[in-house]
Amino acid sequence: MKKQNTVEQSSPLSQDKIKENLSSLLTGILDHTDREARKSLLYAALVKDGKIFKDPDTFFFFLTYDQKLATKAALKTVKKLTNENSEEYCHVFLNYSFYESHIERMCTDFEGNFGCADKSRTIVGRYLNYLRTGEKGEWESGEKGCYWLPTFGTQDEWFEYMKGLHFLYYGQTARYLNAYQRLIELGKEVRDRLLAEQQARKAQREQEQQQAQATNNNV
Numbered sequence: 070m071k072k073q074n075t076v077e078q079s080s081p082l083s084q085d086k087i088k089e090n091l092s093s094l095l096t097g098i099l100d101h102t103d104r105e106a107r108k109s110l111l112y113a114a115l116v117k118d119g120k121i122f123k124d125p126d127t128f129f130f131f132l133t134y135d136q137k138l139a140t141k142a143a144l145k146t147v148k149k150l151t152n153e154n155s156e157e158y159c160h161v162f163l164n165y166s167f168y169e170s171h172i173e174r175m176c177t178d179f180e181g182n183f184g185c186a187d188k189s190r191t192i193v194g195r196y197l198n199y200l201r202t203g204e205k206g207e208w209e210s211g212e213k214g215c216y217w218l219p220t221f222g223t224q225d226e227w228f229e230y231m232k233g234l235h236f237l238y239y240g241q242t243a244r245y246l247n248a249y250q251r252l253i254e255l256g257k258e259v260r261d262r263l264l265a266e267q268q269a270r271k272a273q274r275e276q277e278q279q280q281a282q283a284t285n286n287n288v
Contacts, residue, residue, distance in 0.1 A: 137163070154200040157235055161197055168193050168234055172227075176219050179256030180263075184216040191217045195224075196231045221255040 106112055115121070121131040141159045144150070150158055161168055173189035180188075199205050208224040209215045219227075230252055233245030 148201060150201065152201075152203070157232075158197060158200040160235060160238070161193065161200070161231070164238065165193065167238065168231060171234055172230070175230075175252060175256065179221065179260045180219060187217040188219050192219075192227050192231070196228055199228065219256075221259040222252050226251055226255070 121128050140163060144159050144162060145155055148158070169189045172192050173185045176185045176188045195206060205224060205228075208218065210218040210220060210222075210224075222230075226248070230245075230248040233248035236242070237245035
């Protein structure tokens with residue numbers, strides 16, 4: 070007698086159902102976050118003085134502008150920033166995600182996802198140190214086991230890209246585009262080399278398999 074399978078098999082969810090469930094979950098999380106935010110004193114003050122939301126300019130000068138000035142002044146004091154790069158240092162520090170996301174995307178496009186967050190974090194961190202101290206430090210790219218730096222682009226080229234991003238933030242694109250194009254060219258070279266190496270390894274494995282099969286057939 071054939072043994073019956075007593076384990077219940079759940080029917081697979083459709084793609085639309087999965088999207089619906091994820092959407093509901095995300096909505097629930099956002100609703101909870103929104104409810105918590107509404108309990109804060111800051112929320113009450115902002116709603117009471119709702120005129121600051123009249124338009125983006127009003128919001129910026131009534132709330133954001135003074136806050137940014139105070140934060141930047143505090144950062145300069147804590148970090149003891151006194152050189153000519155202090156303004157750029159503050160901008161990179163206070164807009165970290167802007168710089169980090171651009172670099173992470175660049176690394177991901179040409180080297181994949183592995184270590185991309187480490188690479189972007191390392192580059193931004195070392196550029197900040199350079200702006201503060203004037204010292205570039207080491208650049209271990211290409212060394213065995215170095216996953217925290219990209220394999221394409223020199224330190225100067227990545228620092229120039231950081232400088233270009235600073236210009237881009239304020240609508241000046243020329244310096245950014247030059248640095249971007251240079252890294253794109255270098256990234257494509259690395260990607261093409263990696264693809265060629267993968268294809269060569271694949272071809273070698275196929276050849277070895279064919280040779281092994283031929284040997285077995287002759288036995």
